[in-house]
């Protein structure tokens with residue numbers, strides 16, 4: 685049995701359905717990618733898993749426990765961490781304060797956690813006193829990732845980490861996440877439109893289209909632009 689299963693999931697904004705049928709599983713320690721074009725339901729899926737969007741059907745099992753019925757905070761305590769689209773850092777708070785906001789409410793002292801996470805994302809170390817809003821897009825994404833990791837999630841959900849970021853910074857984020865997966869037992873689910881990023885980082889890739897996710901793209905087909913386009917509508 686897989687540890688993290690999502691089956692026949694449906695979600696809606698009020699009366700308007702956005703996810704019609706989502707079926708996938710994630711094994712512990714895996715990096716799973718979900719490819720999809722604009723408006724196909726990627727953000728909605730991550731928000732449904734983390735509790736921000738109303739689920740109207742189906743099941744989500746996390747470590748054998750149903751997530752349905754758990755509020756956002758309870759899901760976070762269970763080990764889910766979301767790095768949202770647009771990063772959502774606090775622009776007027778310093779980098780250090782942004783990181784501490786990720787830990788607030790936890791039982792561990794903040795300083796050692798921040799130091800531990802900064803070892804992974806060393807570029808942030810010299811920026812600790814700078815306001816979040818004064819960072820570049822790539823630096824803000826590193827900050828959002830680090831803030832999420834400060835809560836020590838078991839499963840980290842990444843919503844389009846490459847959006848609006850320069851190619852050189854995308855490589856840095858990719859390298860950092862690869863390093864993270866090598867040095868920890870974290871599990872990652874990422875939704876993306878960037879084919880190179882997702883293929884470079886993921887163990888397995890699914891496609892989402894029109895609120896339906898039920899197909900894996902075989903790894904060998906990820907290099908075939910025509911096959912990927914057929915699956916997702918994303919130009920390779």
Ligand SMILES: Nc1ncnc2c1ncn2[C@@H]1O[C@H](COP(=O)(O)OP(=O)(O)OP(=O)(O)O)[C@@H](O)[C@H]1O
Nearest residue numbers: 697700702720721722723724725726727728729769
């Ligand atoms: N707050 C909302 N209220 C109503 N409908 C919404 C809301 N947010 C998203 N939708 C709709 O739900 C569908 C899926 O949107 P979603 O944001 O999940 O797509 P996406 O794949 O993440 O797109 P993008 O890559 O542009 O972020 C779209 O039809 C969108 O218009």
